[in-house]
Amino acid sequence: MRDWMDFDGDGEVDSCERMFAEEILCTSKEEHEALFGDAGDFDDDMEDDFEIDAMAAGLDVDELELMDPDERAEALEEAGLDPDDYDFC
Structure with a gap:
C-alpha cells in the first residue's frame, strides 16, 4: 500500500509532506497552536x-x-x- 502521506507520489515522504499530514490530523485549535504557533483554520x-x-x-x-x-x-x-x-x- 502506498504511503498516504506521499502527496506528490515520488515514493518518499519529505518534511513538507510530513508537516502537511500532521496539520491534516490536527483536531483542535489548541493542538494546532501548540504544534504550529497559530490557530490555522480553527479561528x-x-x-x-x-x-x-x-x-x-x-x-x-x-x-x-x-x-x-x-x-x-x-x-x-x-x-x-x-x-x-x-x-x-
Whole structure:
C-alpha cells in the first residue's frame, strides 16, 4: 500500500509532506497552536457556522451584525436559532 502521506507520489515522504499530514490530523485549535504557533483554520469556524446558519434561516448577516444585542437575539430566536450559540463582538 502506498504511503498516504506521499502527496506528490515520488515514493518518499519529505518534511513538507510530513508537516502537511500532521496539520491534516490536527483536531483542535489548541493542538494546532501548540504544534504550529497559530490557530490555522480553527479561528474562522464559528463565523462561518453563523453565516451559514443565518442564511439558511433567511436572515441577512450584515443586518444582524448592526442590530443591538437584544434585537439580534430576538431575530435569531424567531428564526429558530439559539443566540447563545454565537459570539458577537
